[in-house]
Amino acid sequence: MKRGSNMPAVGTYNQTLVLDMIRRSPSGLSRIELAELTGLSAQTLSNVARKLSLAGLILEGDRVVSGPGKPRTMLQLNRRARFAVGIHLDPSIDTFVVVDLSGSIVAHIEAPPEDTDATPDLIAGLAASAHALLRSADVPFDRVLGIGAALPGPIDDAAGMVLTPPLLPNWHHTRVRDLLIESTELPVVVEKDVIAAMVGELWADADHALRDAALLYYGAGVGLGIAHDGDAVRGRTGNAGDIGHLIVDPSGPPCQCGMRGCLGVTVAPERLLFDAGITDSLETPWGAVPAGLDELRTRAQGGDARALAVCARAAESLARAIVLVNNMLDTGTVVIGGPAWSRLSELLEPPLRAALPTIPQITTTRPLRLVEARLGTDLAAAGAACLVLDSMFTARASDLMISAS
Ligand SMILES: [Zn+2]
Structure with a gap:
């Protein structure tokens, strides 16, 4: 199909x-x-x-x-000639973008998530923000192809439904796709956020440099996007790329899975803030995380030893994850981006690059190519908008085959 x-x-x-x-x-x-x-x-x-x-x-x-x-x-x-809307649902901030046919962002707003678990209110909030953004960008409605929604996994991609992402309890078991179609009267596609991000990076991949690539998404959670032969890898159920339990630090913090040092808990923004002494609990409210990360950056840039040590450890954990992922996939190219990465990249990137060749498990025969995500902080939302463009405008050999169904 x-x-x-x-x-x-x-x-x-x-x-x-x-x-x-x-x-x-x-x-x-x-x-x-x-x-x-x-x-x-x-x-x-x-x-x-x-x-x-x-x-x-x-x-x-x-x-x-x-x-x-x-x-x-x-x-x-x-x-x-055409536009698409992208929405990214995230625990700390909902992001809305409009992209043009080139996949470039022409309008962007962020809004705190609606503080309710009433599904009609949640959907109405998304639709209202999407419409307000289109009006403010002066985009003719008849040139809008549709809406893409990037959702934290796990999702039910056949039903277009959020399942049970731990960080998004208000949205559990919500049929986002069908409800958004009803509410906006536009075509809607949904995708797990890291897969959407990979599609967005591929859309404008001018020289096909990302035909085979991995994308490390670092935001409220971490996830992996994978491109194979120019297409994003979705997996059997649309949930490929869950790398939260990859062990990167055997002496690291305990994870709910029973192991220690899983990637997700080791580089979780609230863990970094706690270890740096910026917060006194691991229960940082989601809305406070972005400002906390800015404070971490300021302290590290000011030479605060504790903040610098936290950043160095996070960079090494990310480097180990990248090496393990590349050992499995042999893509050679790793794109990195996301809201947490955008706030800390100046501090994390130099030690991460330096750490890559020193990770004992490395097996690659060529140096790894590490590139910043083109779409920066907005990559999941913009990727979701590119899903719409991609589903309508990407030529695939498989489209030439006659479907049996
Ligand atoms: Zn774990």
């Missing part, structure tokens, strides 16, 4: 293929270049380009002279 089946299909395989190549080329591509890249005949390509142009998805750009012969007209993405 093809995913995103509640999304209307856009164009034929050839149209999505050509659009895919144009959008990954910031300066555009000429018809001749496109014919070479796709193997399509000049006539077919001309027809495809005309249809994309009529749909308003591409624009005729500059005429470029290169060598002898006629100047070439560059075909470029019409970035403002």
Whole structure:
């Protein structure tokens, strides 16, 4: 079964293929270049380009002279032809973004989560924030393709439902997809947050550098996104990437699973704040975590020994997790991002890079490539919006096969 089946299909395989190549080329591509890249005949390509142009998805750009012969007209993405909304549900802050067709964020708001477990109020709150954001961004409603929602796992992807994420008790067993469709009258896709983040990074992966990559998401929780051959790996149930119980520090803090030093508890923001002496309990209210992390950064940058030691230990734990993940997947490239990472990256990145080759378990034959997430703090929300674009506009060979169902 093809995913995103509640999304209307856009164009034929050839149209999505050509659009895919144009959008990954910031300066555009000429018809001749496109014919070479796709193997399509000049006539077919001309027809495809005309249809994309009529749909308003591409624009005729500059005429470029290169060598002898006629100047070439560059075909470029019409970035403002379509938009998508992304929502990320998180214990400390809900994030809403609008992205254009290039996957760039054109509007963003954050709102504290609704303090209620009444499902209608929760859904109405999301719909109201999404509509307010679209109005403030001056986006024509008829160009909005849909809404993507990034949810903490575990989810039931077939039902579009949040299951029982420990950090989000108000949302347990909520059918987010169907309720949001009813409330907004827009198509809606849902995805586990780290998988959405991976899709978002892949959407604008201009030179296919992330075709095989891992993404370490570091926010209220940690999770792993995986890309294989240019597609995000979802797993059997849409819950791939749970690395919370990867043991990174055998002498580390106890985990509810009964072991010590699992990644999730070892680098949990509330643990860092407690160990640095910024809070006096591990029960930090979620709303206070971002300011706490800012305080941790300020103290470490000011030379506070305890804060620096906490950051060094967190960096080593993350490095060990990255090594273990790469030993399993051999992706070679690791993207790292998320709200906690964004607040601490200046402090964590240098020791993390330094620690990678020193981790005894490392087996890679080439140096690991560590890259910052393009979408920064917003990567789960923007990734969720890119899910909508991806389900409508990404050319996949599997789309050419006739479905048996
Ligand atoms: Zn554990």
